[in-house]
Amino acid sequence: MGERPIWLIGCGNMAGAMLDGWLASGMATQDFRVVRPSGKAAARDVPVQRELPGTLFGDAIVQIGFKPYHLAEEAPKLAPLIGPDTHIVSILAGVELATLRKAFPDAGSIVRAMPNTPVALNAGVVGLLAEDRNAVGADAVEALMGRLGLAEWLDYEALFNVVTALAGSGPAFLFRYIDAMARAGAALGLDPAQSERMAIATVEGAARLAARSDEDPGTLADRVASPGGSTRKGLDVLDADGALDALARATLEAATRRNEEMAEEAR
Structure with missing residues (x-):
């Protein structure tokens, strides 16, 4: 895997479109790991596993992409694997930064991302919101999302709902x-x-x-x-x-x- 591996926890329609876009942009399959309870293949030869890893994620980008209402169920399983070197990206619609920080108190940085389906063609829009845009790892997340199309940082969380309506929907x-x-x-x-x-x-x-x-x-x-x-x-x-x-x-x-x-x- 690369220097900073990318874990996709859940890989439904939206995360799958993002994965397609990243691979189309030239990223290698070995840069990614997909955790999917069904074990269903994700894209090309990207490794898929049914269970979470048995060790800490370390210096990795961990994108959570399951259904928002599963957060309460999944967070207790994920949180022990997330430390200060781990960067969380959430594509969970409606789940705010404060809720994510409460769920993952030890995470180094947390970024909300709202992509739309054209990211599969590298022609999408991704709205971004961070606790701290200058935090370690935020630039790596921005670069990663920029491969999918237009990536825009938002200044206020209230605007995230508007971007979700405008670009996401x-x-x-x-x-x-x-x-x-x-x-x-x-x-x-x-x-x-x-x-x-x-x-x-x-x-x-x-x-x-x-x-x-x-x-x-x-x-x-x-x-x-x-x-x-x-x-x-x-x-x-x-x-x-x-x-x-x-x-x-x-x-x-x-x-x-x-x-x-x-x-x-x-x-």
Whole structure:
């Protein structure tokens, strides 16, 4: 294993996507160890074991990725293996730093991370929050997450719930929009499969253009729309009475409220 091994305690959909992204970025399979009660293979030839190691983790990054409600059950098993040289990364939705510190009092550093599923393609977003961004190990965690796409530190824990809604849940909201566009095209006469292909490619291309542009997305939208043209007519529908803004805000507010509720439950 590498100088600082990476343990994945739990490897479901999100942790699995992260592992795929790390391997795609060029990291070696021997850098990782996966603990998974089912023993099910994780990715390529990454070692998987059913039980926790019998010795201390030492100077390792230990990412916990089981269901948040399993923390009370799993923490007593993990805590004795975690010492001051061990760096904890939590992708448990809603579980706050104070709760994690209480569960792992001897850990050297603790970082919350909120990735989204495009990390599998190294095109994701990972929100990061640390007790101390200058703590030993925090830079290693930042570098590790940076391999997956855009990694952003947050200043306040309250913002973590918003990032979880925006970036963590965001792909699902965009998938729904793509689906709606595809179904609308089909309703107007396109072959459904063709309409779906076009909707996906349109969103992919527009996202790439927005990422590379020096202009903000709102300006880019206006540049596509000629006065009196068809694009402007469509934008008029989205812009009427702030309809799209209101819908997006209501969507993120609902997801953020649920994240806040999960944090309260975890406390």
